[in-house]
Amino acid sequence: MESTIYSRFKELVKNDPDHPAVIDERSCVNYAGLDRLVDSLISRFPSFIPARVGIVMDHSVEMIGSILAVIKSGAAFVAVEPDFPPERLTTFLIENGVDFVITQEKYAGLVRDFTRLIITSEVFIDPALHPLPDRSQANRPAYIMYTSTPDGFPLGVAVGNSQVIHFAEAFRRTYNISGDDILLQFSACIMNIFIQEVFGALLNGAALAIPSASTRNNLEALVRFIDSQYVTVISGFPYLMMELDNLEALPMTVRLLISGGDVLHAASVSHLLEQVTVYNTYGPAEATVSVTCCCCTPDSVLPDGSFPIGKPMNGTDVMILDDDLREVAPGAEGEICLIGDGLADYYTGDHRGDLQPFAVISDGRRVFRTGDIGRQLPDGNYAYLRHKDSEVNILGKRVVTGEVERAMKKSDEVDDCVVVHYVDEQGAAYLVAYVVPKSRSFRLSWVKNRMAQYLPSYMIPEFFVLLKALPTDAAGAVNPKALPVVLKDGKAV
Template identity: 30%
Template sequence: RPRPAIQTHHGSTYTLVLPSMLHDKLNELSRKEGATLFMTLLAAYQSFLSRYTGQEDILVGSPIANRNYREIEGLIGFFVNTLVYRANLSGRPTFQDVLYQVRQKALKAYEYQDIPFEKIVEVVQPERSTSHSPIFQTMFILQNMKQELPVLSSRSIEMIESYSPIAKFDLSVMAAETEEGLLFTFEYNKDLFNATTIERMAGHFEKWLHEVSHRPQNPLHDLSMLSEPERNLLLETWNDTVMEMSHQGLICDRFEEQVAMRPDAIAIVDQTKQWTYGELDIQANQLANVLQRKGVAPESVVGVYLPRSAELMASLLGILKAGGAYVVLDPLYPKSRLEYMIEDAGIQFVVTAEGQEGHFAHVEMVRLEELTVESVIAPTRQINPENLAYIVYTSGSTGKPKGVMVEYRSLMNMVSWHQEVYRISAEDRATQIAGVAFDSAVQEIWPYLTAGAALYLSTEELRINPEALRDWLIDSRITASFAPTPILERLLKLSWPDKTDLRFIITGGDQLTQYPSNDIPFAVINQYGPSENTVVTTDCYVPVGVTTGTPSIGRPIANTEVYVLDSHLQLVPIGVIGDLYIGGKSLARGYANRPDLTKEKFIPHPFKSGERLYYTGDKASYLSDGNLQFHGRIDDQVKIRGFRIELGEIEAVLQAHSSVKEAVVLVREDYQGDKRLVAYVVGEGSVREWREYLQTHLPNYMVPTNFIEMEFLPLTPNGKLDLKALPILSEQSAKNTVYPRNPLEELIASVWSQVLGIGDIGVQDSFFELGGHSLLATQVVSRLQEVFQIKLPVRELFEYSTVEALSKRMDQLRKGSEKREIPPLVPMERGNNIPLSYGQQRLWFIDQFAPNSALYNMPMVCRLKG
């Protein structure tokens, strides 16, 4: 679960008893490796946490009796201290390696067990947050001292287990040696973990203990924590997607079947005209005949340089009828990008029309206006499922786009699945809204033109105007539509009539961050899928009326497999985040002219010999019901001041605010080169309002430093957010200093300045970002309490860590506190000598160096000339 802004301690427990044979095996391993049972269990727990979290630097706290001096052995009192054990699990360590490391560090820690944990926190000065404890958030305890009850002649004594519903840390694992075996108690924070999650984790831990005790010499990544039923669930049950499609044949075959059955039915409607299936077929056949005569054949790649129009649809169909594969060259793209795509794909012919500016070197332009005398009869073609159908270009890490080559068999698997699952028929009216060069356009076009449906083409104006797009969908009586995620989220914020012809809107391209409300009159289908798996990999209907969390991305589509694996290609348990891999019939051939990249991304299938998996670079986890939860890109997880942060989590919370229409959060560098979170927001509220809202829902380190108000978020031609078009921080905006605006803010800033030893403190600067820590926080609170005569707990400064926030909190405390009656002054007898205050002592000392000076009687000095 998302971590609350302020740490809670609502706890519960789960108990696990290990079989005595496993207990004996762990003791045997401890003796063999020269370690105590505590060291062995601690090493197992730290290596288990590493596999569970994917992190290599693991810190665990553990209490120690701290009675290592003979003088205090007989004393009654509390001498317990907390030690922190840090394990480095990088590389390919075996459990023996980890145990040796833990043993050495434990022995070293025992030498310095007198150092209080609070002193370590003071010296290390970790980033502080009210959302969790410092340095470590999980504890491990072993109770291996037998507790013998005293025997009384006339009374019996019985041990009663006590339970306190308080979790001191996120997760504490307490082990105890009993007659029944090794007993583990998992004490967990209910606001962070579900009971089912802990129960599942306990089962994984038991399996892990079995693995490390029986195979300690094996690399950790070779060991499994999954039971056989869970392994089968992840490998087989949830990937049982085999589906025999009722429709056979390739794109052109199915389209021509519709032409024969309904030649006068509407096929295409654009902003200026509409074509029937018969008219569309004629246009496509004329182009196909020309292209075949010019030498286009299977595996030939032909470009199309046309905007969204009926002519574009005819051109795509004509290229396929000729036996070739198409590449859409969007006129909205820069010419340099288009020229690269033409060269990279080996394009010799580009289909275009009059009115389209542009000329490309080394290719022949085929103009549609010149085809009127061509035959309208479809040419013969020799195409098989392994032939190339199209190439779609996506952004590449090198700065150059990469071409994804999709074969007919992959395309037909997606088309057939779409038609059967969503029950597409000739009665449907669908839309083409996505960018024409975007892979989602493939799903918008072919499942509908091969089913006899009517395809309505959007305009660029409709794409950027949600109200107009809604009205167009209603007036055109659209039944099925796709909308890129940013566009859909705008549509969901609008009011809709109670009934429309619209059955569903599919969305994809970005992470969906909101659920539809109960009054939306159509279903929302959330899809996930990279171009490398032919548009769609998983899908699900999004439930309505949900107010927390983000929608899942569903389950794999027909004849598709998904796996969530760790860095060593091992299955991760349910609920654990890992890397998402895809297999099945929809996989693309690879990348055009990039065999090295194809080999890197399309790897041998670790579970099926002779097959492939595609490495997506996305993070995901399985939910307990088999649906997948998307967790962003591998490179979307950022680290700010030592904290790992998911930008999508901040965006989801920010977009839940009623005044926010759209928001995106990025990491930017300020003028000093420091990383900071920047929120770009489209909305009607104020920056102060948004900041305060986030402060009540997120830890301070996840609240953006800067908020930039936008009229709209820029989109790429494909309908995705154009992150490069967002403004960067200038030096002035990066400083973004707002100085105190009232006496209370001025006083707080003054106290901070004195304690921190710096000047120019803005009201939105964080005390801890400026170098503050717990000891300095105590000084600040002490001074403020002295001045205002109010009770101000130190934790308030952690929660309200800016001058602005603390000022408002103190104002509330002042107004809410009862007026104190000041007792009257009473004359008191004085002795001969009255102790000086510290301030008086300082003044007396200064007077000794400059006797009779009137300096401290002068409030100000004015120099007069004349």
């Protein structure tokens, strides 16, 4: 029978039950203890055989136990950060039809519209509880990851057990992950790097170290946590790599850094390359996590100062295709398309509509169109160039500018607007909103407060420019080249 996430985890429980599994700032649980926690949580589920379960929790031992419990029950987990704007959080959970939500008392009000399982940091482990049946199946979704349509509407990506197993094995082989490793859990649960951190550790016999939110947001505290917990592998977005690069030295135990989610510039890791191995990776949520990787060296830097995204790492093929899904000439630009076993099953939510990024090419294979433009280099590596649509990464998180514009227009203060992204001197993207106010009494604070009901803070533009009218071209469309450019030096906070 084909392995599932839980069956693979159970093998590790049997092989080395006393090995540390998850460490947070309050407690440490071994593989056997985590397995007992899983059964204890399932025994409290308000639904006997759920299909989808929301998780709104602080990152902790209990959160990881809840994730595994949902998977063992045969359901898919739908994880959302507690600091998500309330309307955004509720909408996503409703659209994905969760049977109930696992949460903590302090977040119970956020999910009052749902059946709730409220757990504490002291989950009672019943020693008399017999192991519960494993209802997970390889061909069923394990989780639904938050993403959005090209127009910026919320969307879920359903990823199956088999895809996660497939990725975890490739992750182990590529980075030599073993029981000697301790992986840092740094990323938000709505990002696919979170999947890499959690299952890259727990499906390969390694340990997962989880800092608190306050520690994650303070670089000095984070470095102390990494040092004290003997972390060996850190995954993160380029902005994290840039912060680590500014340190005098990394903790001695760190052996590997894995960057993903955005373009990695050589200037962001110049000091790190002198200390540890650094990989640059690429992969959308629809491909589970990453599908390519490049070991970064001074010799691999491209003319624009960035690193290639590398070569396929997990059996997923990469092709550069034109708009008619035909391969372009070697070295030519085209759309990065993915083929293989690691691709997601389907989309969920009310806005999946006519979205059809999955297609079938001439040889009958299913291909995912990423919407990203790239090319293959002479040495076989691939280079990411840009995205076709109005999409950008802010602090490692995907932002579609159309969604920001729609949220801004919900305010009675705004007559028209357009949001544009620029890149600062450090290579980091930032948003600028160009606004046509409805009246002279325009109040920016009112607009931003209204936007905060729908958008997380990283999606609210850093700069706002008031205009009498938006410049247009001959066809009547907004002409971004005619907008005044707002510069940022890369050091502003």
